[in-house]
Amino acid sequence: MLFVDNGRVLTSAGAAAGLDLCLHMIRRDHGSAVAADAARLAVMPLERDGGQAQFIVHEQPGADGSSLEPLLRWMEENAHRGLTLDDIAARATMTTRTLNRRFREQTGTTPLRWLRRTRIRRAQYLLETTGHSVERIAIQVGFGSPTSFRDRFKQLVGTSPLTYRRAFQGSD
Numbered sequence: 051m052l053f054v055d056n057g058r059v060l061t062s063a064g065a066a067a068g069l070d071l072c073l074h075m076i077r078r079d080h081g082s083a084v085a086a087d088a089a090r091l092a093v094m095p096l097e098r099d100g101g102q103a104q105f106i107v108h109e110q111p112g113a114d115g116s117s118l119e120p121l122l123r124w125m126e127e128n129a130h131r132g133l134t135l136d137d138i139a140a141r142a143t144m145t146t147r148t149l150n151r152r153f154r155e156q157t158g159t160t161p162l163r164w165l166r167r168t169r170i171r172r173a174q175y176l177l178e179t180t181g182h183s184v185e186r187i188a189i190q191v192g193f194g195s196p197t198s199f200r201d202r203f204k205q206l207v208g209t210s211p212l213t214y215r216r217a218f219q220g221s222d
Contacts, residue, residue, distance in 0.1 A: 086178060086218045118142075118156050125161070129168045130192040135161060169193065170206050177215040184211045 062071040069092065077085035121142045125133065138161045139146040153161045169191040176187045188199035203211050 089218070118152060122157075122164070125165055126168050129165060129172060130190060132192065132194070133165060138165075166202055167206065170203055173199070173203060173211065174207070174214065177211055178218045187211070 060071055060075065062068045073085050073089055073092075076088050121138070124141055125138065135146050135149070139149045142149050144152070150160055153159070153164065157164055159167075172191045173187050176182055176190065180187075182190070184200065185196045188196040191199070193199035193202065200211060203214070207214060209217070
């Protein structure tokens with residue numbers, strides 16, 4: 051057990067357990083949705099089982115006028131489509147080699163990795179806010195199959211889609 055709630059007396063051991071207790075109190079006082087938002091802002095799961103990986107949300111680069119910002123927005127809006135590197139390069143009106151170079155300079159990653167992270171972020175949102183099946187979410191966010199979606203989700207988030215859903219859902 052990470053913390054104890056005996057009504058008026060709440061206690062925990064260690065810094066991380068204290069954060070778990072804080073989220074518990076937020077959920078108890080304000081509901082699961084507010085607690086889930088607080089957990090995302092704190093870059094931690096709403097509930098931990100002791101061995102669970104952190105849920106790290108990778109934010110996209112801001113709209114700071116960088117030359118790729120319109121392309122990033124377009125990619126996010128079209129992430130559900132079966133975009134290829136050639137599709138992205140054509141939209142950016144540059145060769146795939148130049149696109150890869152500029153993308154790495156401005157985002158620290160490749161276009162296809164960025165696209166996968168965008169799809170996973172959207173899937174996280176859908177897992178948190180809907181009752182859609184994992185199979186339906188996989189299609190909605192642009193993965194070719196539920197199996198590839200589950201594999202990529204676990205690789206990037208550190209847990210399965212269903213375990214993620216359970217961690218961010220709770221009784222209000």
